[in-house]
Amino acid sequence: MGLEFIKRTYRTTLIVAILVFFYTWGYYSFSSAVGILTGTVWGCLNLFFVTSLVTSFIKTGEKDYTKIWILLLVKFPILYGLGFLALKIDYFNPLSFLLGFTLVLAVIVLKVLGKYLIESVLKQNLKEKKL
Amino acid sequence: MDLSTAFALSAPLGVGIAALGSGIGLGRAVGGAMEAIGRQPEATGKIQTNMIIGAALIEALTIYALIVFFIALGKIG
Numbered sequence: 001m002g003l004e005f006i007k008r009t010y011r012t013t014l015i016v017a018i019l020v021f022f023y024t025w026g027y028y029s030f031s032s033a034v035g036i037l038t039g040t041v042w043g044c045l046n047l048f049f050v051t052s053l054v055t056s057f058i059k060t061g062e063k064d065y066t067k068i069w070i071l072l073l074v075k076f077p078i079l080y081g082l083g084f085l086a087l088k089i090d091y092f093n094p095l096s097f098l099l100g101f102t103l104v105l106a107v108i109v110l111k112v113l114g115k116y117l118i119e120s121v122l123k124q125n126l127k128e129k130k131l
Numbered sequence: 132m133d134l135s136t137a138f139a140l141s142a143p144l145g146v147g148i149a150a151l152g153s154g155i156g157l158g159r160a161v162g163g164a165m166e167a168i169g170r171q172p173e174a175t176g177k178i179q180t181n182m183i184i185g186a187a188l189i190e191a192l193t194i195y196a197l198i199v200f201f202i203a204l205g206k207i208g
Binding site: 051058060093102105112 | 180
């Protein structure tokens, strides 16, 4: 499970978010749909910055400290400030933002569960073949 | 003490406790990952990805507490 897994997570999350956006817009309200999409995009950006920070810190050899400082500056005051503003402007219910944010985590958990489930089934099949 | 005062006192405290718990959890997770990378540098890629996922999930708990605070703030006024 390498960094490719996280890239696939962004892709899946954004596809699911777009589907949920149109579904919510059609069956509930436009503001809630915007809230869900904002929450998902914010969650993806947060995950992107966590990933970039961790990979920059753990990198062996020469570290690019300028990049690390820029990432820290963008993640902590700017991204979190944008999240705060998104909740403060009161255009959408914070619950819809929460749902959108949860979508990223749900995709990660389901992908990991699926991966382990498939691996355990394959191992079981291999054991049965050997017996 | 009325409801608004009680909320004004307890809500930031709750967010603070959530942040403290997440901080401890994240510190332990990153510490464990660093130890593991030190012991097995060839497994850095796998450990790194698992740590990122763990960090994202732990960090989410504080964000949940913060958003629940906003939701409650809107309900109480």
